[in-house]
Amino acid sequence: MAKKALITGIAGQDGGHLAKLLHEKGYEVYGVIRGQLEASHPRYVAVKEEMPYVNLVMADLTDLSALTRAVQEIKPDEVYNLAAISHVGYSFRDPILTADVTGKGVLNVLEAIRLSGLEKTTRFYQASTSEMFGGLDYNRPDKGYDEDALFHPRSPYGVAKLYGHWITKNYRESYGMHASCGILFNHEGERRGPEFVTRKISKSVARIKLGLQECIELGNLDSKRDWGYAGDYVEGMWRMLQQDEPGDYVLATGETHTIREFCEIAFREIGIEIEWQGEGPGEIGLDKASGKTLIKINPDFFRPAEVDILLGDPTKAETALGWERKVDFPGLVKLMVEHDLKAEA
Numbered sequence: 001m002a003k004k005a006l007i008t009g010i011a012g013q014d015g016g017h018l019a020k021l022l023h024e025k026g027y028e029v030y031g032v033i034r035g036q037l038e039a040s041h042p043r044y045v046a047v048k049e050e051m052p053y054v055n056l057v058m059a060d061l062t063d064l065s066a067l068t069r070a071v072q073e074i075k076p077d078e079v080y081n082l083a084a085i086s087h088v089g090y091s092f093r094d095p096i097l098t099a100d101v102t103g104k105g106v107l108n109v110l111e112a113i114r115l116s117g118l119e120k121t122t123r124f125y126q127a128s129t130s131e132m133f134g135g136l137d138y139n140r141p142d143k144g145y146d147e148d149a150l151f152h153p154r155s156p157y158g159v160a161k162l163y164g165h166w167i168t169k170n171y172r173e174s175y176g177m178h179a180s181c182g183i184l185f186n187h188e189g190e191r192r193g194p195e196f197v198t199r200k201i202s203k204s205v206a207r208i209k210l211g212l213q214e215c216i217e218l219g220n221l222d223s224k225r226d227w228g229y230a231g232d233y234v235e236g237m238w239r240m241l242q243q244d245e246p247g248d249y250v251l252a253t254g255e256t257h258t259i260r261e262f263c264e265i266a267f268r269e270i271g272i273e274i275e276w277q278g279e280g281p282g283e284i285g286l287d288k289a290s291g292k293t294l295i296k297i298n299p300d301f302f303r304p305a306e307v308d309i310l311l312g313d314p315t316k317a318e319t320a321l322g323w324e325r326k327v328d329f330p331g332l333v334k335l336m337v338e339h340d341l342k343a344e345a
């Protein structure tokens, strides 16, 4: 009999990658899509068209009864909780909704499993995040954050995710659940939303090349991120749930790069060398050959508190899960720009 997997956040970047992976592995895949959508609603239609093999279930992370109904009907072997309000900047504007969905929503999914009497049989994956580390307690500067590093979240999103992380560990310890947390560093790709900086850059670079846009407005160019390819990371999620024992694992590349470097490599893909001039909010990025301004700073994109550097140490996942990433940093930028050149044409 095929195993059944239930994915919350099916319409998001990771939901799409994971659904494809599990489908290829022979799973019966169910995806939670937010309630009250008619089968003719554009979001519902888009997911159905892209992933016809996914059985869509209407529910909301804030609605325990709908989640419990879904779990009772499907009786999934594995639940992947990927749904969240996941934009860090947005979480400063709507911290309460972020706490309800990204934090308490995790508890609702765990409770749905427990109230259905499936806590001993259904395996659970929680999408924890490197945003929980934050950066102020940067206690492993050489090797990066591992599973034992200190947490110090710097956004309402990071704080909400930390609740989700600890309540998952608590259900593991209290009820013997096979509940694991993947502490994933930034993972990007062609399915990333344009509100995140990598996709904003790759999409804008493609549009500039095609003459559809003049320049990109960005916030902090100097923060550093450990960026990998989302397609590689969903394999790690699945591997966590195949282990005999549950646990917590960092998935990361072990490299960190600035937003500035991402811009430079992305523009190089379309044959433009960027030259930086000025400082602070007045800094600009010019096309070295033509002198045209292609990058400007817009302080609206600065955050009330910033995570300056994220660097992860994936040793445990590599050793215990046999997880490895296939796409490197230049390969990731190239893949995204090439995709957007085709998509925008």
Ligand code: G4F
Pocket (backbone or CB within 6 Å): 086, 087, 088, 089, 129, 130, 131, 184, 185, 186, 187, 195, 196, 197, 198, 200, 217, 218, 219, 220, 221, 223, 224, 225, 259, 301, 302, 303, 306, 307, 310
């Ligand atoms: O792409 P970002 O919005 O991602 P961020 O904040 O690192 O969060 C992502 O990764 C986390 C894992 O650590 C996830 F948990 C989270 O859900 C999300 O997937 O911003 C990256 C950096 C930040 O330092 C930001 O200040 O880019 C900087 N940035 C500069 N200009 C910008 C912009 N970010 C955005 N979104 N838009 C800009 O114009």
